[in-house]
Amino acid sequence: MDGRPVLVCTELEDATADLVIAELNRRRVPVLRFDPGRDFPAPAVLDARIEAGGWTGRLTVGNRTADLSAVRALYHRRPSPYPTGTGEQAARFVAQENRRGLGGVLGALSGCLYLSHPQAIARAEYKPAQLDAATRVGLTVPATLITNDPMEAKAFCAAQPTIYKPLHAGAYEVQGEPAGIWAAPVEAGEIDGGVSHSAHLFQAQVPKVADVRAVVVGERVFSARITAPPGVVDWRAEYQNLTYEPITCPDGMGGALVRFLADFGLNFGAFDFAVTADGAWWFLECNPNGQWAWLEDAAGLPITHAIADLLENGASQHE
Structure with a gap:
């Protein structure tokens, strides 16, 4: 694979990842897409060697090969878990070896931008840690x-x-x-x-009049106001009855969201807020690997391009 590739780790059917890959293809950025939990140890083959500058070698999936030392970015989307296979004890051993071997190498690539690093995503999934971080960056928390x-x-x-x-x-x-x-x-x-x-x-319970989902990509913030039918507490239960419109963050909010992500070492976050009649945004939670494609279409937010920009620029953008 010529040039510095982007690795996309996700499950077989992922329409959201497809949008980003199509945009990277349009920009002629080389992409190697695979599902670590499904494609390893076959058809994926790993040949990784440690040297003074970091990990070198190859990751080959079918007829496509990526130079590990040249990976510009890794997009950790929705990969399948490593399978346990048959035979309980042996299967557990194999799954852990694969996760720590392949997963360990992919998580330690020099000069690679992670969107986001799997370990950072895992740490940020704890709601108590989110609420603590939200209060420290100045967000209003119920x-x-x-x-x-x-x-x-x-x-x-x-x-x-x-x-x-x-x-x-x-x-x-x-x-x-x-x-x-x-x-x-x-x-x-x-x-x-x-x-x-x-x-x-x-x-x-926040006396909300609407909800907001704010998608942060790097340091770019894309927000949509979500209006659900009266009395609906959790808008996710009423997808078919929602309306959307783009909205601008209140003054200072964007910077707080970027600081929140930096606290966890993330380059992406999907934040949910409850909005009250006086326009105040109340932090509810952040999904460090949340969905966004439906919102891009519904509210006209150019999230695909922002993610492709980040992946294309790679680690040099943050050096």
């Missing part, structure tokens, strides 16, 4: 309680209108069907001993 104490939860819910939200948006099924656990109102009378079974996140 009163929040994380507890497994039913009495503390009951007292918190009795003090103000409250919502419950999961600490991690993992896979969940109801009667064998995939289901989402959305943020939802909860009252003190609903709190029972079940709270003691795990950590729970309770948050003061």
Whole structure:
């Protein structure tokens, strides 16, 4: 593969990654797309050697080969997990060796810009760390309680209108069907001993009139106001009934979002805010690897071009 390539790590069907790859192709930037969890150890072949300047060697997938020492950027999108295969003990060993071998090399490439580094993404997925970072960069955060104490939860819910939200948006099924656990109102009378079974996140309900998703790419901020039907707490449960319009961040907000990402070592973040009638933005959370393609189309935000710019420029942009 001639020139300094961009590696795109994602699953087989990823329409969002397709948009970025098409734009990089238009710019004649070489791209090697593969899914580490699906394509390794076959058809992907790794030949990596450490030298004074860092890792050298090749990553070959089918008939395409990337020089590891020349990778300009790695776009960590939605790769599959490393498979466990058959045979429980041996499979666990193989999966861990692949993750720490291939994943370790890909995470330690000299002169490579990461969008974003997998370890940075993993660290930023913890909501308590997000809320702490948000307060330190000056964002407005609703009163929040994380507890497994039913009495503390009951007292918190009795003090103000409250919502419950999961600490991690993992896979969940109801009667064998995939289901989402959305943020939802909860009252003190609903709190029972079940709270003691795990950590729970309770948050003061913001009297919002709209929501905002702000997508930050490097130091560029793209924001859209999201209007849901009256009474909807979590707009993700009402995709078919939403309206969108581009919106500009309040003064100083963009800089705070960039500082938030820098705190985690991220080059991308999808922030969610609740907006009140007085125009105040209340920080809810940041998805360090969140979706954005539908928002680009709905609100006319040039996010694909911004991501392609960052990947094309590579690490030199931040040196």
